[in-house]
Amino acid sequence: MSLLEVRNLRVTFDTETGPVQAVRGVSFSLGRERLGIVGESGSGKTMTGRAVLRLIRPPGRIEAEAMTFDGQDILNMPEREMRALRGKRIGMVMQDPKYSLNPVMTVGRQLTEGLRLRDRLGRADAVAKAIAALEAVQIRDPHRVMDAYPHELSGGMGQRVMIAMMLIPEPDLLIADEPTSALDVTVQAEVLSILDGLVRDRGMGLIFISHDLRLVARFCDRVLVMHKGLVVEEIAAANLLAAKHPYTQGLLNCLPRIGGPRGPLPVLDRTGV
């Protein structure tokens, strides 16, 4: 049985200028694997991820034929039960980590709060566990970062703190929205290997949202390509770079290369797709 099942998901925002359909009927299932979601900016990747956690704020609304997590109906589950799943069994690394962290609470308190309240760990144990999590994501001076407020972190440090926070409760499903977009390649490789280990060793399911096709091709098992709120192609990650859909192909051609020509980069012809 799959871990997550989503059938015909729609996310609509009612705005003053009429409804905006951010997601227009997306279906997929996820096992204990690494599923990539790629696609153009604004294609509905983030809204798809947030909808799974039912984190769409009004005037946005979610509709679907079915949404089940580990056999439970998460589409109709009462909000109270949903809250118990969030963070604990389903984690989400947000695209704007510094915005999603609490600005007036130290990193240390944010990392240890759940451990102390939910897992009833003592202070020293919770701190030790939080520091280990920061070290795992390659934070150089974890003691300083524990005492720091989010605005005192660099972009990539904020991203890594968010990842550490989501991994501490050992979720069964992690939705990671552009989790490494601010990381240099060497730190990125470390973070990816942690995620990889969790999928392989603990059987976590991972939804990896990214606009970086080359990264996703290398890291994921399977990929959904989104375009204007729809999944236009589903493909084994290893074959992504040979994708058929003209949109996917077009995206690949737009990438600059080290030592490549300096003239204007090819851009996607939006009239055709």
Added chain:
Amino acid sequence: MSFIEIDNLTVTFRAQGREVRAVEGVSLSVDERESYGLVGESGSGKSTILRAICGMAPVSGGSIRIAGKVLPAQRGRAFSADVQMVFQDPYASLHPRHTIDRTLSEPLAIHGMPDRDARVVQALVDVGLPPAFRFRYPHQLSGGQRQRVAIARALMLKPRILLLDEPTSALDASVQAEVLNLLSRLREEQGLTFLMVSHDLAVIDHMCDRIMVLQHGRTVEEISRDDLAKANMNTPYARSLFEASADRMLGSTTEPAR
């Protein structure tokens, strides 16, 4: 004399009883119309260097000169007409309760510039956003759409220097290509000077003439674009960045994915 001259810059943050040397003795100079790249480890001080130029970081040593002049402590209006920054974190830099229209037209109003309406629409079109987006608020946009608004805002005043902090890291390949093409075109047409941070070496290579590699707040080495392409770097750290670059991993000369 170079256009931007940073000499022995040191930035020290003090927080919770600790001192953080975010930048230590960094020197660099950028010529007029040049495009200069900063790369390096996460937390190595790249954003802090850009913020120091804008007067937004506690400089504890060294100097910053633009066009030969030491910058005044209060950067002021003349500075923002000349130098604009695109922040790494577009969410934090856009006012949550201002419409995009207000965000883009306010700098024009402050500096008393005409044709505000037409300029706002043109700025949105330039970064590939529909003009109707001007009536939205930041939370009604996707991550990449917000980043494009931040770029559009920096361009409103037609500055001479653009400080770009990961300007395309939230953008997919096609929008990235459009934004990079726009930036290159503006640099050509208006003679802009860029100081740009990115962790994507292919982007840096495409956009920049010279590159500085940073680690722990210090300079590791400076590389020309030609040397980057030829893998002519002197330090193991710079080489490791190059070798782990996604661009190379899927290149025709290396093995295919997995």
